[in-house]
Amino acid sequence: MDIFAYDFFQRALIGGILIGLMTPLIGTFVVLRRLSMIGDTLAHVSIAGVALGFLIDVYPLGMGLVFAVVAAFAIEKLRRAYKGYAELSIAILLSGGVALASILFTLGKGFNMNVNSYLFGNILSLSKSDLVLVTVVTIAVLIAVLVLFKELFLMALDEDAASVNGLPLSLLNILTIVLTALVVSVAIKIVGALLISALLTIPVACSLVFGRGFKHTVLISVLISEIAVIGGLSISGVWNLAPGGTIVMLLIVMLMLLLLARRSLRV
Template sequence: MDLFQYEFMLRALAGALVIGLTAPALGIYLVQRRLSLIGDGIGHVALTGVGVGLLFNQSPVLTAVVVSILGAVGVELVRQRGRTSGDLALALLFYGGIAGGVVLVGLSDSTSANLTQFLFGSLTTTSRQDLIVIAVLGVAVLTAMLALRPALFAVCNDEEYARVSGLPVRTLNLLLAVTTAVTVTIAMRTVGVLLVSALMVVPVAAAQQVTRGFRTTMAAAMAIGLGAAAVGVTVSGELDTAPGATIVILAIAAFLAITVGAATWRMLRRRIPAEREHAGPPEVVLQEASAR
């Protein structure tokens, strides 16, 4: 039976493909800045936004976007101006976000099933309106990451050098914070707030095993994310598993396969020259072969 004859599966696939492209395109900058876990922190803040939406009977996605952006901007300002370290700011984001979300959801009339959809994703329940929001915001984030790649790379690689070069470092940092919040929020319906950080980081980590330049790593990470999303939706439909978790597991499997393959290739490349050196110069080898 063709799974994609159903409209809800087509919407699920389209939403997953958007996130599969967008999350790694943003995640490569977060990995470069050693902020791989910021997606988890903002995801917990997004949970507070979901609680606000459920409590006041508003769209949880929209309230999550607003609260996530406020939380991400707040952490970035604390990191820039305050004495609190980045790790401590992320810890406060983790605990405060999830605590606020649990309390607000408990005060609302919502059931635990609604909360589970945002924690672990509910891709097959994506409506047309949800897909429009995911597509518009995803394209906006992807465009910003590609168009501003040189400036964002400079900021993430060496912030002081970027500042001396005249780049608007504070604005670019805030842009990264806002786009991270937006990406986490739109990915809630795909992989859930507890797994979204994996889709930002794992494809990038896999691409780094076989690429060197920033541009090629970014392209490879986006390809891996896109492939994991497409195959994950198909496999989850066939096996009746959670789409978000399936996508993440496939991304991790790709990382392991690429890592093992790259390590094996490097070992073979080192071994071949060593065997040639042990055998001696080509003319000596030929002389020995003719003598035999």
């Protein structure tokens, strides 16, 4: 049986490739800014939006995207309020997202099974409208990163130095976190809310093992992400495994192999 001949798997593959491109692009800046947990936070808030979408019969992924963007602005607002405790904003929104999602789950017990695909990921159920949304977000991320690459790099490297150089930090911070929210909200259908942080951070962690320079790190992280997505989808399709979990486990195996390789080279 040739799984690649089916339309649903072709959509899944295209969507996976797009997600594999955009997540490490944003993930690199997120990791360098010590905000690795922001993916989990935005994913859980997005799940609350998905739950509300099912409850009021509105496009769930779109509603999740709206919730994630609102949460992104809230995180930035709280970051300014607690300048010395930036991670506090992430903890607050994470708690709020889980709480709201649990309440909405209770209100709509009939759609719990549908929400599971967003919690754990079900890329094989990617619809044409989902694929259009993923494509639009990917294009937006690519344009933003290509146009503002230098500015985003300086901000990620040293916010104080970026401020001295006259960069509009507030605008760049908002842009970065909103782009992260968009990526997370459309990626939860691929790997699930519980695993989205892995796709944002593990390819970057892999690239940092041998990365030489910022551009090199970004390119390697994208390459590793694509290998994991395509390989994970192929393995899950052939052996009927959970696609999201397979992709993440493949990423972890790749990270372990790279760490072992670096260690052996140093001996």
